[in-house]
Amino acid sequence: MSKVTLKGFILIPESELESVKRELVHHKRLTLEEPGCIMFSVTQNSENPLRFDVYEEFTDKVAFEQHQKRVKASHWGKVTVNVERHYEILE
Template structure:
């Protein structure tokens, strides 16, 4: 039976002048996301290889949970702090 899980993997490249604000907003963003219904895994960690890059990995139980997360963050401090910062994400379903 196919899984409805939604996986997001990728990174966000934070410019040097915004690193402090992003780092300060990150713990609350992680805490709120992990508390969301359907969030199975959520991790945002600094890259060891690229300065200013945060590696992002998310797993949500289904599309509805993923969509709810995307909607919630639009009114969050994280959204404000990271607005306009380039992201490179791959989203896939299943497994």
């Protein structure tokens, strides 16, 4: 199986920025502990503080799908429900 890479960015509503930033620390830790996670980076853009650049690598499609499933059911999934996502997924 081949590696899955997700890259892009998210846009946070200004009124939710602080709660997203607080939960991001927990979300990063949990993701990096997942089986199959090779790389996970979410960084606040220096020019637009409401934009966070995202880069993820997983060993295969199964690991990536498990990550997506966990995220949807997590506190991060609830906190980021209003976040605008702009991703490209490469397999």
